[in-house]
Amino acid sequence: MSKANFIASAAALALCAAATANAQETEPSQQTIAPEAAEGEMTVTLLGTGTPDPRIDRFGSSILVNVAGQNLLFDAGRGSVIRLEQIGVSPGDIDQAFLTHYHSDHINGLADLWLTSRLPPHGNRQTPFPMTGPNGLQAIADGLISAYQNDIGIREADEKLAPEASQFTVTEFGEDGVVYEKDGVRVTAFAVDHGELIDPSVGYRVDYGDHSVLLSGDTKKDDNLVANAEDVDLLIHEVGIAEPQMLENPAIQRILDHHTTPAEAGEVFTEAAPQLAVYSHIVTLHPPGTPEQSAEEILAATRATYDGPLLVGRDLMNFVISEEGVSQGFSGDPMKPRDEGG
Numbered sequence: 001m002s003k004a005n006f007i008a009s010a011a012a013l014a015l016c017a018a019a020t021a022n023a024q025e026t027e028p029s030q031q032t033i034a035p036e037a038a039e040g041e042m043t044v045t046l047l048g049t050g051t052p053d054p055r056i057d058r059f060g061s062s063i064l065v066n067v068a069g070q071n072l073l074f075d076a077g078r079g080s081v082i083r084l085e086q087i088g089v090s091p092g093d094i095d096q097a098f099l100t101h102y103h104s105d106h107i108n109g110l111a112d113l114w115l116t117s118r119l120p121p122h123g124n125r126q127t128p129f130p131m132t133g134p135n136g137l138q139a140i141a142d143g144l145i146s147a148y149q150n151d152i153g154i155r156e157a158d159e160k161l162a163p164e165a166s167q168f169t170v171t172e173f174g175e176d177g178v179v180y181e182k183d184g185v186r187v188t189a190f191a192v193d194h195g196e197l198i199d200p201s202v203g204y205r206v207d208y209g210d211h212s213v214l215l216s217g218d219t220k221k222d223d224n225l226v227a228n229a230e231d232v233d234l235l236i237h238e239v240g241i242a243e244p245q246m247l248e249n250p251a252i253q254r255i256l257d258h259h260t261t262p263a264e265a266g267e268v269f270t271e272a273a274p275q276l277a278v279y280s281h282i283v284t285l286h287p288p289g290t291p292e293q294s295a296e297e298i299l300a301a302t303r304a305t306y307d308g309p310l311l312v313g314r315d316l317m318n319f320v321i322s323e324e325g326v327s328q329g330f331s332g333d334p335m336k337p338r339d340e341g342g
Contacts, residue, residue, distance in 0.1 A: 028311060033318050033329035035066055035087045042067040042211045044234060045318040045331050047083035048075075049280045052105040057334055059083055059315055061106050061281045063215055063236065067208045068183045070095045073113075074204055074215050080109035081116050086338050087316065087331040091116045092123010096180060098187065099133035100217030101194060101201035102140065111144050115151065118165040128167040132179050134189070134200035141168040174200075176224075184208055190228045192219035195258040205232065211321040214274075218281060220257070221264040229272035233321045236278045236313070239265050241293050241301060242285035252285050259283050262298055266305030273308065276326040280313040 037043040043066045050058030060077020064084070073080070073094050081091050091113050100106060110131075117123040131137065145152070145166070152166040173179050173189060180187035186207045194201035194217070203217040205228050213234040216225055229235055240259030246252045260268070269277040284292040295312035302310060311317075315334035320327045332338060 028314065028317060028330070029328050031327075031329035033320055033327070033331055035064060035089055035318060035331045037066045037068075037320065038322075040209065040322070042206070042208055042213065042321040043318060044213050044236070044321070045087060046236075046278075046280050046313045046315060047073075047080055047087075048077045049282055049313045049315055049317075050077070050105075051281065051283050054078070057315065058282070059334070060109055061100075061218075062109065063280065064089065065206050065213060067206065067211075068185050070182065070185060072180075072185075072187065072206065073097045075100055075106040075217075076109040076113050077105050078108050081112045081122075083315065083334070086334070086336075088338055090123040092118075092125040095130070097129070097131040098180070098189075098204055099131065099137060100203065100215070101134070101198060102136055103198070103218065106218070107140065110140075111148065114144065114168070115148060115166075118155070118161050125165045126162045127164055128169040129165075130169045130171075132171040132173070132187075134202050135172050135174050136200065137172050138170045141170050144168075179204075188228065190224055192217055192225055193222045194218045194220065198258065203228070205229070210323075213319075213321065214272075216260075218258070219260060221260050221268060226268055226271045229268075229274065232272060233275045234278065234319055234326050235269065235272055235274035235276070236280050237265050237268060238281040238283070239279045239298065239302075240283035240285070241298055243287060243290075243293075246285050246287065255283070255285060262301035263305050266302040269302075269306045269308060269310065276309045276311065276319070276328070277306070278311045278313050278317075278319070282312065 035045045045064040047062040048059035059079035061075045062077050062080040063074045065072040071094050114129045117125045155161045176190045179189045188205045189202045192201055192203045205214045212232045214229045214232045216237040218238055240256050242256050286292050298312050316330050316332045318331045
């Protein structure tokens, strides 16, 4: 494999039996799928399905799309580089990073990705790190360069790293539309509603031939997202769920007000009618010391408004979009290094 350098492992997460996008199953398949797409196909890997909570099983928000020989990374939450390593993708092999918005849990792995990808064992990138996002991204890039100026200067002098590798190539945008196009791959950005004060905030749709995936970013139920999801194969959407007693706390209610409940997401899925809907960036609000809401509870709450194919995402769960439809597997075990069966 040209970029993933992936060693297929027989071990995947010990979860339940097979599910495909053509059947209304809710249990993940155990099959192992490499993160690099075959010719004419698209592979989507959930690197991190979590939130700001520092958990080892759900890292920060990040999704890798491999298509037409390109590695496109959407958000770079905590641990993104570790997840890439677990599936055998070098940080230096990211062709373009896309940011949905600038909450810390979506960008706090960005410095690691940018800096580590310069190092010879992890890509030896010689050129500026390429990233795309809504207005405000250039200020983030400038701030990172300033924050790490000491490291940059030392490594360029001591390790002879290319000066260009410590820079960024930034593409900013301020309206909906195509923001990336290369070798038949088209990425479209569209505004979403993550709350009045969280602007800009966007989702993305990736199209390649007849194949497509839509990534919601963080959002409340949003008509613009539904409009951009027309005829999409795979729809990956955030979700927020809270125990009823938690909503008596205004701070908890404010959090939930910035996200999409399972019932609301079900309405989105019903309108969009994707081949497969998947939850990622899973916000679970529950009393301290009590178990979080299970995948089964989230699915059951969604079934009030949606009866189509649906999965609750897990870190390193991935999907192949091909002429046969959407198939699901895992590219590793999030709790194991790659050389230990992950």
